[in-house]
Amino acid sequence: MRGDRLISILLLLQSQGQLTAKELAERLDVSERTIYRDMDALSGAGIPVVAERGKKGGWSLLEGYQTNLTGLKESEIHALLVSPSKQLLDDLQLTRTSEDARTKLIASLPAVYREGAKEVWNRIYIDTSSWRNEKEKLKSFEALKQSIWKNHKLNMVYQRADGQTIERIVQPLGLVAKGNRWYLIASKENGEIRNYRASRIQQASPINETFERPKSFDIAQYWKSSTEAFIKELPTYEVQVKVTQFIIGKLSYSSHFVRVIEISEVDKEGWVLVKLSFDTEEEAIRYILGFSNQMFVVEPQFLRKKVCKMAEAVVAHYIEQIE
Secondary structure (H helix, E strand, C coil): CHHHHHHHHHHHHHHCCEEEHHHHHHCCCCCCHHHHHHHHHHHHCCEEEEEEEECCCCECCCCCCCCCCCCCHHHHHHHHHCCCCCHHHHHHCCCHHHHHHHHHHHHHCCCCHHHHHHHHHHHCCCCCCCCCCCCCCCCHHHHHHHHHCCCCCEEHHHCCCCEEEEEEEEEEEEEEECCCEEEEECCCCCCCCCEHHHHEEEEEEEEECCCCCCCCHHHHHHHHHHHHHHHHHCEEEEEEEEEEEHHHHCCCCCCCEEEEEEEEECCCCEEEEEEEEEHHHHHHHHHHHHHHEEEEEEEECCCHHHHHHHHHHHHHHHHHHHH
């Protein structure tokens, strides 16, 4: 295991240029102390690893040094050949390029691995589209990609979630696909990094002015931290309900943002106690009404009256229309 890790450190430094002990520890799932011991081992083996102190410091290889380690394990070959999302490749206009690259990779493999590598395509397929295939319109996607690859500033008109439209000049750092949705990661003029839903960008045009990307910026690490912070700030409204066993499989298939926290065993009367979490009380009421007499509120008890009140309002509305 340690030998594999030392090789991984070597290849990471060769490909990334410079990484801190913390960054290496996170990528390899070990402690920083272990990384320091590994660096001593690499140095003792004659590998020219260099440590630079300070805020912008980290570990790197002596300039000009390059390893010739090119062998791939069978599991690494499988990882490279797992089929990516066709929808996302289509958005990036890389579908044909991806297929050609995989064909060339298989052709370059030793014969002993070639047939097994081909089978990866038929055993694992990744589909990020929704069941209803609701594809978002990306009006300015080409402009986003152009600015990202060329490090050009971007002038964009963006519609916020509240409907307000703003115009802003940003420095695009990258694109992230979450499910079948794209997000632009960009920094404002003051250096603050923000996420922008690509489908809400009404207009975008690259500016003939370049910018310098932050050397320490890692889009994967940034997205992970951003996502964790977003989840922590989400409002939560928990409800305990009894449901019939026949709808257990339907609880998560809803247009409402609901999270199933806990499901108990079926009782003697055929009911199942379930704990659900919503963003708001109103979301909870609408969701519960959607299951009619197949769901009953246990806690909080005051929510029962609110469910009844909304149900009565619905009945009154339809009676009025019929009459």
